[in-house]
Amino acid sequence: MNLIEFNLPLIALIPFLGAPLAAWAANLNRSASAWTAALVTLVSLLFLLPAIQLPFQGEILIQSWSWLPSLGLQFAFRLDGLSLLFVLLILLIGLLVILYARYYLSPKDSMGRFFAYLLMFMGSMLGIVLSENLIQLVVFWELTSLTSFLLISYWQHQQDARDGARMALAITGAGGLAMLAGVILLGNIVGSYNLTEVLAAGDLIRQHELYLTVLVLILLGVFTKSAQFPFHFWLPHAMAAPTPVSAYLHSATMVKAGIFMLARLFPALSGTEAWGWLVGGAGMFTMVLGAYTALFKHDLKGLLAYSTISHLGLITLLFGFSTHLAAVAAIFHIINHATFKASLFMVAGIIDHECGSRDMRKVNGMLKYMPHTAVLAMIAASAMAGVPLLNGFLSKEMFFEQAVTATDGSPLTWAIPVLVTIGAIFSVAYSLRFIHDVFFNGEPVGLTKTPHEPPRFMKIPVDILVLLCLGVGIAPMILVAPILSVAVSASLQSAPPAFSLAIWHGFNLPLIMSFIAMAIGVLVYFNRYKLFRWHDENLPRIDARILFNMALHGLLVATAKVSRLFDRGSLQNAASWVLLTAVLAIVYGFIQFNSPLLGDRELISIDWLTLALAAFVVITSVLCAVLHHQRLISLIIVGVVGLIVSLGFVKFSAPDLALTQLSVEVVTIVLLLLALFFLPQHTPQERNAKRMTRDIALSVSAGVLVMLMAMAVMSRDYAPISDFFIQNSKPGGGGTNVVNVILVDFRGFDTLGEIVVLALAGLGIFAMLKNLRLPAPVRDIQGREWSQDPHPPIMQTLTRLLFPLMLLVAVFVFLRGHNLPGGGFIAGLIAAVALISQYLANGIDWTNARIKANMHIVIAFGLTAAVVTGLVAMLLSYPFLTSTFTYLKWPLVGKFEIASAMAFDLGVFLVVVGATVLILVELGKLSHASHQMRQQEHY
Amino acid sequence: MLDIILSILIMLGGFFTLVGSLGLFKLPDFYMRLHGPTKASTLGVGAVLIASAVYFSTSTDEVSLHEVLVTLFLFITAPVSAHLMAKAALHIRVRQDKRTLNKSDQ
Amino acid sequence: MEWIVAIVIGVMTASGVYLVLRARTFPVVLGLTLLSYAVNVFLFTMGRLQVGQAAIISPDAHAYTDPLPQALVLTAIVIAFGMTAFLIVLALKARSELGNDHVDGLSYVAEEQTVKSRQMAGDR
Amino acid sequence: MLRKVFPHPLLSVSLWLIWLLLNNTVSFGHMVLGALLATFIPWFTSSFWQEKVQIHKPWLLVKFVAIVIYEILVANVVVAKLILTRQEKLQPGFLHVPLELKSPVAIGLLANTISLTPGTVTCDLAEDEKSLLIHALHIEDAEATVADIKNQFEKPLKEIFD
Amino acid sequence: MSSVWPVLPVLLPLIGGIVLLFCRLGGLPLQRSVSLLFTAGLIIITLKTLFVATTAGHQVYLLGNWPAPYGIVLVLDKLSALMVLLTAVLSIFALLYAIAQDTDKQGEDFHSLFQIQLFGLNGAFLTGDLFNLFVFFEVLLLASYGLLLHGGGRLRTRGGLQYVVINLIASSLFLFAVGTLYGVLGTLNIADLADKMATVSADDQGIVAAAALLLLVVFGIKAAIFPLYLWLPAAYANTSAAVAALFAIMTKLGLYAIIRVHGTLFSEQAGPLADLHIDLLLWLGMLTLMLAVFGVFAARGLKEQAAFLILASVATLLVGIGINNSAALSASLYYLVHSTLIGAAMFLLADLVSQGRGSYADRLRSAPAMSRAILLGSLFLISAIAIAGVPPLSGFFGKVLILDSAIGHPFQGWIFITVLLASLLMMIALARSGSILFYQISDEEENDGAALNAKAAAVMMALLMLSPVLVVTAGPVTMLTEQIAEQVSGSQAYIDAVLGQTAVTGK
Amino acid sequence: MLEYAIIIAFVMVCAALLLSLYRLLAGPDIPDRILALDTLYINSIALLILLGIHLDSMLYYEAALLIALMGFMGTLALSKYLLRGDIME
Numbered sequence A: 001m002n003l004i005e006f007n008l009p010l011i012a013l014i015p016f017l018g019a020p021l022a023a024w025a026a027n028l029n030r031s032a033s034a035w036t037a038a039l040v041t042l043v044s045l046l047f048l049l050p051a052i053q054l055p056f057q058g059e060i061l062i063q064s065w066s067w068l069p070s071l072g073l074q075f076a077f078r079l080d081g082l083s084l085l086f087v088l089l090i091l092l093i094g095l096l097v098i099l100y101a102r103y104y105l106s107p108k109d110s111m112g113r114f115f116a117y118l119l120m121f122m123g124s125m126l127g128i129v130l131s132e133n134l135i136q137l138v139v140f141w142e143l144t145s146l147t148s149f150l151l152i153s154y155w156q157h158q159q160d161a162r163d164g165a166r167m168a169l170a171i172t173g174a175g176g177l178a179m180l181a182g183v184i185l186l187g188n189i190v191g192s193y194n195l196t197e198v199l200a201a202g203d204l205i206r207q208h209e210l211y212l213t214v215l216v217l218i219l220l221g222v223f224t225k226s227a228q229f230p231f232h233f234w235l236p237h238a239m240a241a242p243t244p245v246s247a248y249l250h251s252a253t254m255v256k257a258g259i260f261m262l263a264r265l266f267p268a269l270s271g272t273e274a275w276g277w278l279v280g281g282a283g284m285f286t287m288v289l290g291a292y293t294a295l296f297k298h299d300l301k302g303l304l305a306y307s308t309i310s311h312l313g314l315i316t317l318l319f320g321f322s323t324h325l326a327a328v329a330a331i332f333h334i335i336n337h338a339t340f341k342a343s344l345f346m347v348a349g350i351i352d353h354e355c356g357s358r359d360m361r362k363v364n365g366m367l368k369y370m371p372h373t374a375v376l377a378m379i380a381a382s383a384m385a386g387v388p389l390l391n392g393f394l395s396k397e398m399f400f401e402q403a404v405t406a407t408d409g410s411p412l413t414w415a416i417p418v419l420v421t422i423g424a425i426f427s428v429a430y431s432l433r434f435i436h437d438v439f440f441n442g443e444p445v446g447l448t449k450t451p452h453e454p455p456r457f458m459k460i461p462v463d464i465l466v467l468l469c470l471g472v473g474i475a476p477m478i479l480v481a482p483i484l485s486v487a488v489s490a491s492l493q494s495a496p497p498a499f500s501l502a503i504w505h506g507f508n509l510p511l512i513m514s515f516i517a518m519a520i521g522v523l524v525y526f527n528r529y530k531l532f533r534w535h536d537e538n539l540p541r542i543d544a545r546i547l548f549n550m551a552l553h554g555l556l557v558a559t560a561k562v563s564r565l566f567d568r569g570s571l572q573n574a575a576s577w578v579l580l581t582a583v584l585a586i587v588y589g590f591i592q593f594n595s596p597l598l599g600d601r602e603l604i605s606i607d608w609l610t611l612a613l614a615a616f617v618v619i620t621s622v623l624c625a626v627l628h629h630q631r632l633i634s635l636i637i638v639g640v641v642g643l644i645v646s647l648g649f650v651k652f653s654a655p656d657l658a659l660t661q662l663s664v665e666v667v668t669i670v671l672l673l674l675a676l677f678f679l680p681q682h683t684p685q686e687r688n689a690k691r692m693t694r695d696i697a698l699s700v701s702a703g704v705l706v707m708l709m710a711m712a713v714m715s716r717d718y719a720p721i722s723d724f725f726i727q728n729s730k731p732g733g734g735g736t737n738v739v740n741v742i743l744v745d746f747r748g749f750d751t752l753g754e755i756v757v758l759a760l761a762g763l764g765i766f767a768m769l770k771n772l773r774l775p776a777p778v779r780d781i782q783g784r785e786w787s788q789d790p791h792p793p794i795m796q797t798l799t800r801l802l803f804p805l806m807l808l809v810a811v812f813v814f815l816r817g818h819n820l821p822g823g824g825f826i827a828g829l830i831a832a833v834a835l836i837s838q839y840l841a842n843g844i845d846w847t848n849a850r851i852k853a854n855m856h857i858v859i860a861f862g863l864t865a866a867v868v869t870g871l872v873a874m875l876l877s878y879p880f881l882t883s884t885f886t887y888l889k890w891p892l893v894g895k896f897e898i899a900s901a902m903a904f905d906l907g908v909f910l911v912v913v914g915a916t917v918l919i920l921v922e923l924g925k926l927s928h929a930s931h932q933m934r935q936q937e938h939y
Numbered sequence B: 001m002l003d004i005i006l007s008i009l010i011m012l013g014g015f016f017t018l019v020g021s022l023g024l025f026k027l028p029d030f031y032m033r034l035h036g037p038t039k040a041s042t043l044g045v046g047a048v049l050i051a052s053a054v055y056f057s058t059s060t061d062e063v064s065l066h067e068v069l070v071t072l073f074l075f076i077t078a079p080v081s082a083h084l085m086a087k088a089a090l091h092i093r094v095r096q097d098k099r100t101l102n103k104s105d106q
Numbered sequence C: 001m002e003w004i005v006a007i008v009i010g011v012m013t014a015s016g017v018y019l020v021l022r023a024r025t026f027p028v029v030l031g032l033t034l035l036s037y038a039v040n041v042f043l044f045t046m047g048r049l050q051v052g053q054a055a056i057i058s059p060d061a062h063a064y065t066d067p068l069p070q071a072l073v074l075t076a077i078v079i080a081f082g083m084t085a086f087l088i089v090l091a092l093k094a095r096s097e098l099g100n101d102h103v104d105g106l107s108y109v110a111e112e113q114t115v116k117s118r119q120m121a122g123d124r
Numbered sequence D: 001m002l003r004k005v006f007p008h009p010l011l012s013v014s015l016w017l018i019w020l021l022l023n024n025t026v027s028f029g030h031m032v033l034g035a036l037l038a039t040f041i042p043w044f045t046s047s048f049w050q051e052k053v054q055i056h057k058p059w060l061l062v063k064f065v066a067i068v069i070y071e072i073l074v075a076n077v078v079v080a081k082l083i084l085t086r087q088e089k090l091q092p093g094f095l096h097v098p099l100e101l102k103s104p105v106a107i108g109l110l111a112n113t114i115s116l117t118p119g120t121v122t123c124d125l126a127e128d129e130k131s132l133l134i135h136a137l138h139i140e141d142a143e144a145t146v147a148d149i150k151n152q153f154e155k156p157l158k159e160i161f162d
Numbered sequence E: 001m002s003s004v005w006p007v008l009p010v011l012l013p014l015i016g017g018i019v020l021l022f023c024r025l026g027g028l029p030l031q032r033s034v035s036l037l038f039t040a041g042l043i044i045i046t047l048k049t050l051f052v053a054t055t056a057g058h059q060v061y062l063l064g065n066w067p068a069p070y071g072i073v074l075v076l077d078k079l080s081a082l083m084v085l086l087t088a089v090l091s092i093f094a095l096l097y098a099i100a101q102d103t104d105k106q107g108e109d110f111h112s113l114f115q116i117q118l119f120g121l122n123g124a125f126l127t128g129d130l131f132n133l134f135v136f137f138e139v140l141l142l143a144s145y146g147l148l149l150h151g152g153g154r155l156r157t158r159g160g161l162q163y164v165v166i167n168l169i170a171s172s173l174f175l176f177a178v179g180t181l182y183g184v185l186g187t188l189n190i191a192d193l194a195d196k197m198a199t200v201s202a203d204d205q206g207i208v209a210a211a212a213l214l215l216l217v218v219f220g221i222k223a224a225i226f227p228l229y230l231w232l233p234a235a236y237a238n239t240s241a242a243v244a245a246l247f248a249i250m251t252k253l254g255l256y257a258i259i260r261v262h263g264t265l266f267s268e269q270a271g272p273l274a275d276l277h278i279d280l281l282l283w284l285g286m287l288t289l290m291l292a293v294f295g296v297f298a299a300r301g302l303k304e305q306a307a308f309l310i311l312a313s314v315a316t317l318l319v320g321i322g323i324n325n326s327a328a329l330s331a332s333l334y335y336l337v338h339s340t341l342i343g344a345a346m347f348l349l350a351d352l353v354s355q356g357r358g359s360y361a362d363r364l365r366s367a368p369a370m371s372r373a374i375l376l377g378s379l380f381l382i383s384a385i386a387i388a389g390v391p392p393l394s395g396f397f398g399k400v401l402i403l404d405s406a407i408g409h410p411f412q413g414w415i416f417i418t419v420l421l422a423s424l425l426m427m428i429a430l431a432r433s434g435s436i437l438f439y440q441i442s443d444e445e446e447n448d449g450a451a452l453n454a455k456a457a458a459v460m461m462a463l464l465m466l467s468p469v470l471v472v473t474a475g476p477v478t479m480l481t482e483q484i485a486e487q488v489s490g491s492q493a494y495i496d497a498v499l500g501q502t503a504v505t506g507k
Numbered sequence F: 001m002l003e004y005a006i007i008i009a010f011v012m013v014c015a016a017l018l019l020s021l022y023r024l025l026a027g028p029d030i031p032d033r034i035l036a037l038d039t040l041y042i043n044s045i046a047l048l049i050l051l052g053i054h055l056d057s058m059l060y061y062e063a064a065l066l067i068a069l070m071g072f073m074g075t076l077a078l079s080k081y082l083l084r085g086d087i088m089e
């Protein structure tokens, strides 16, 4: 087992695996989480060891596995100089932050949660820098947004922590999505998402028509992550996070992810004018703006945040220069900034921890309370200001040099060194403020506690970092040159340019710029109060958080408004949208083609009987709509419409339809009457004329369209499959009633579904009516008492007389169905009506006492009969529902047919009876219950 | 001959059906209108049914008597309907023609 | 003749749609019933209109009506019945639980009350 | 035993006949099937018919039916005339017909008969089931009308059923 | 003899439903075990079905032994096999959750309705006949009405009423459309219709297109496409969690129907009629996506938010289908599997949260701390990540697959902007609701919520865990979806298989 | 001869239908409308039987039979609704 074959993914994944462990360890004791986290970090580091020398040997280690081949997504990791540098930064500074955080967090903070989040973040960062596949890189990229959300909102009870976290998530998340789009485009331009291919395809990319789109999208990701103007505003608000988080995320890691991408994609994207303007422009502006703003922040962390923004701008600007030496300077400054900024954040945390405040107007003269810390802070801040013998000085000199070389003499380019110097001036000024305003400048004001040195272990990480600042500043060639060299080489995808990290480059323009910056910077600092006043009076205060929250709120209101524009929670609204869409769909579909509306089939001549029936239907249906306010009347009219429609079916040779329609009609009237009892008898008039117009327009256009569609079809010839049914009905299905044979045989499966629907209706209604109570009206619509005669005897007697007759007719209709109009449905409905007539005439109690069948079980038996009929065929290795029939000849009785379809039809019959009776009787019982209620009230 | 009988029966049926509905149309109050359809119409239908029975008995070689059943069912159901409608009308006190004897409003 | 039937379908559809768009449950149910009549006739006419054709196989029939749309309509009728039954009971349930028979239920109670109070103010 | 199989023999016979009528046939197969149904359906519905329906004079029933049909025919013509011609001279009214019948079936049949014969419609049965309220389209002599009904219809029914 | 695999996933739940009707007499414990047994059986059968579908070609089952286009056929292909398997997997979680939360105790016949719902779904996925599809739509709708209203309650009834009425209108439209297609083409079998589409005369194209688009509206109502989605939020947000979870598949059924019916009918063999629905789908998809996300943003409760998230997933799928290439279809299917399972998980989570917050329920307002807030918060975070399409969970990969397939599409810019903007807005909205629900704790009152139902939470977690599983197995899963997309993208094989299937001899 | 008779009968039945329609629409009371519905049922029977004779087909018989047997249910239910509101108790 060769570790070198799969150690890279482990480096990134181990922190994720360790996160739950750290969370769990919190149950043991307060330190356990921290030690677990540290251990996990060390293990990750351990897995780096086998490969750590490879970049120095000029090798790129790639480990990849197939993951989502159709996307070109591989589970692929890459270790080269650049990744190595970042892995080391992430892990080593991570270790220091863990140590620091152990002592920083207060007893009431959850250690488990903190270190779990921190480890997940660490893993995400490692994933970014180690990814070989760009999609995978984006995955980790977005993970850093998510985990940083968790870390920033760690103190979730604080409003500003929640807001800051959400703002960071929104901005960096948005950038991540843009980057995703850019990466997808990039991958499709190159034909691969793997860095190896992408980095080799720089020319192809730069010449592609989508280059600019890709560049902008990816830069959106970079700029948001690295807090470049105009996306910088989230970073100061992310300072609501615990300071270790800031020290880690906002100095060394997360914000550097964007910079990392610049370094990573440098060979693929850089070198164009667009790159120069976009990257350089953003960097320049950000650098100056950040430096300027930092000076005016009274909050220590605020100062550091804007300082970070400024330094990130500096690095971005360097990449914007597109030269190899600028890249060297950029990467060098990445290292330096990480060390001094992390230590400064830690110092700020110590001060906050000890003073209970980070306000520089209150915190003064700390030198005598915490001299050790003060020394550390002064060194680190000097590094930040670019004081010689410290690491910041070296990279800053390189930066100045690049700024100078970037000018080609034109007035515009001369602005570059000028602006750079201005940035440096403010940088010196705020660094000075960090030192002077905190550790000197008199006595503290209004602190709640007396500050003193923090616990020893809280200072150790700072010690180490500050030593590094010093070390690098004094002996850069020994300490950083090797790693810097391989990192640059990896970033440029070529041999690194010759560079020298000498402390003394002679007396040159950059050095002059440094001196100017120092001098004016000091001057600016000591005139700061005037400046503060000027700043307060003349510049508007823009609080990004307020703006962001306003934007968010505006978005909330706007989305709600747009949402409600369509979704008003109103059925009529929803229904009219549906109908309108249907109308438009038909029209749109039709007019797309140049087809005539009508065909040339010969129409049959008008006969006046049909005309009369048609007139009847037209009048009644319109009246039904017009008179719908009087509900009972409209119900009667609907009954008439149904009757005439069934007459029409008879007229047009569809007796089965007529029979079914008639029977359903009767049942429907009873059903609706049962329900109407509990509803208002009258629908109030509507007053909304606009809606009436809309509804009428909609219904008329629907009617006209349906009419035209019907005509369009009826006026055309067609070649239906029905001839098959007519020819096979008798020989294949054993019946002469083709419609019935279709129902029970050719398309028996439809019928099975249909009886299931009916059964479901029964079950559903049964369930709905369970425990439903509605007050039964005591008087009718005109205020009359109900009749005292619930079961008129004449009706009782005669319906009882009819009962056996109806059942007989039901059997008759059932048995002949296969050959003549009729069948299980109609028979079922007749039988159901027979039963219901008994309920109607005699009442539920009386009738239930005589019909002992449980309708649930009748339905179940019906379904069973139908399904079993189908299954028997399967047992005989025919498909489900295959029917068979035979003719028997019995003595005397003669020849008669036995068809399996009859068993199926019996199932239909039973379900129809069961469901219909169940529905109506359950509905009837509703009033039954109400009547009992009413009677109880009487006595 | 048969044709004539059939024609008479059919026209008679049509006529009585029409008369029933005419009554429904023009009689002045509900109770009076009730008479039309329950009787004139049933007779009309009866006549048509007899015509049908005769027609199908002669036009095919089998005797067709099942039309009788329609009449039978109608004779059972139509009066029940009429009774119940009248009962309902009495209950809700439908207007009665001013000529009505023994007005039944109590 | 086709035009006549088509007009009938159209008018039933229009009336049905109009009722479906009403604000109370009961007219909606009636509207759906009318709409389903329209659908059934429409579906039926898709087999073209035939007068006096045989619907039953017999040796002396020359032509038959298209049986398939009829079978479809039968299925549709039964399904529509089940649906209507379900819906009307649901309307009762809504009446019981929402306290009114407005298809939009709760939200319209308040609106109606304001209309009522405005009316009362107007009456005075 | 026989009573158990045929709780209502008259009903069974009627059903059998109706079955044959329905099927428009006298084939043996249908006679057998009809007999089965005529046995099964009364048995199934017997619980709805607790009181026995006894027919004392079957032939009188036949005669009664004939009279009724005749009355329907004759009176229909009369009513048709009334509707078509002199409707403004119509003298409608309500009448009470006191009842002697006890059997609900008999009362039901009487009510139906009254309704079927034109000119009169049964509107209500008194709560004590002792009288029928009927509406007459045209009353010339109220008492005579009531007497007619009692004689022509109630008397035979009473003999048949009570 | 054709294989029985197409019919088994349909028959098993039907038999289950009937058996459960008899089990009414045996009490709830019996019903639960029987229901679980049948659902577990369904998973086994559908797994086998998927295996059969991927190893063999189209499996055509002639119901009643009548050949197509005369009889009704069931067609098992890779797509339908995937759908029935997905349904089965989803249903077992929904069922377990319903049992854990005693949802089935709150009304009558829950288990019967549940099984018949599965019958309807599987039938709709497998049928090869347009009218039979209508019938199955009705079956599953009526079952869904029953389930939706199960237990009752004011809001539930209100949402249910809208759902029912809209679907009844949809049913009418369906019949108009099917009728017209039959009236012109003379057949109901999907393969036969597709076959005849090639020979539609120029004079008939208009009416066929009108019917086809009307049919699209019908499926669009089920799938909840703009502006036909208005029934969805209230219906899904107010029903019981188990039912809402199961319903995650219902909207997908509408999409499936579009792929199956419109995809087959208007494939390249349809000549001038080919792809007549595609551009509409794309634009409506993008519009729906934006409105869905607005809904997510504007939602007042977590359940409503979940409903809009379902809507957003449907819209994303529409965009995928609308891109109209094999890769996009494959991507959409991956996303479909993901969004169905995770959408369901979201509903279950919303229910758990709602229970934990007592009288505050799922409203997005600060409430007293609930029990096991960290666990629920973490689950929320994971669900939100998955459903918003944020790395590293399955939603992200689904979206990336869709976007990757959109490259080269004439409207690729719009597609990218819409999909990514939607992701962002969802992320922000979910961060907001998570922050309100889990961070913003008001200390003024005591929490009156119930303790976390451990069993129910376990079911939810198990369902949620399918998201990482989908990430890890993305390779094989997309291999399957690619096969499916390949099989679906040409309709000739489908047509040949259906129309070529011969009946069992001896008849 | 028979043809003419049937046509005349058709005309009369249709007239009857339309007269009933008038009553259905005009009312004035609900019982009037119920009565109109009932009459329409009965008129329909006549119409169906006439159609049967006219087209020489027995297939119209069942429809007539069904109306005779079940049509009254609607009337019954509607009347009882007026009487009791509650038609099944």
Ligand code: NA
Pocket: E263, E264, E266, E267, E268, E488, E489, E490, E491
């Ligand atoms: Na296709």
Ligand code: NA
Pocket: A923, A924, A925, A926, A927, A928, F086, F087, F088, F089
């Ligand atoms: Na009742």
